Amino acid sequence: MRTVMASRSFPATFVGMLAPFLIWAAHFGVVYSINGMVCARKPEGALLFGLPLSMALVGIATLLAMGWVAILLVKALRGAGPAGHVGGADPRRFARWFVVAGSGAALVAILWVGTPALIVPACG
Template structure:
């Protein structure tokens, strides 16, 4: 293996893992939202307050923040790789994987925000309907 090919490998691997990380964080957020709502509805916390704020939206907001920060870091790191040459060693793969990681992180961030939005406008557990 040449030194050039060895130096290219880890960067492409990180970009591929960043793509998977974006999707995993999106799935984690989805799971957290349902777990928080299920816990609140099962234990009767739908009307509970924490520090004067409704418990369910506050926990979902915290989960959103915990997931959004790494997504923003992935997006930032992946977009840094987009400024390089179109091809590296005659292959376009390193730039494509960085582009794909940035796209997945961006779409995952939007999905996370859209998943969290209903908790701000709808009551937990259907209370008030």
């Protein structure tokens, strides 16, 4: 009898392995969308949590993206991961290694995108 995990398809496993990079890509798009909308609308003096609107929204997006990637990293380090259903140890080990390496790279990339947007004012 097959379990639900055993019936997981290759595309689902592959997307799970690419999840850190997909989160980074989404964060990249969100950060530049926020700054683009703020530049287009020019909400003078708009504050959120005592910060300029764009900085607050970018900060929230950055924290959410980093938190999500950190969860993936911890899960992969604990032995869970996208290839948990695979019978052989080598594919599982590779998938976990790929998620750990990808999570590390994604965390650096998220900081690389988020930090300038937090330091330099939008449209500045």
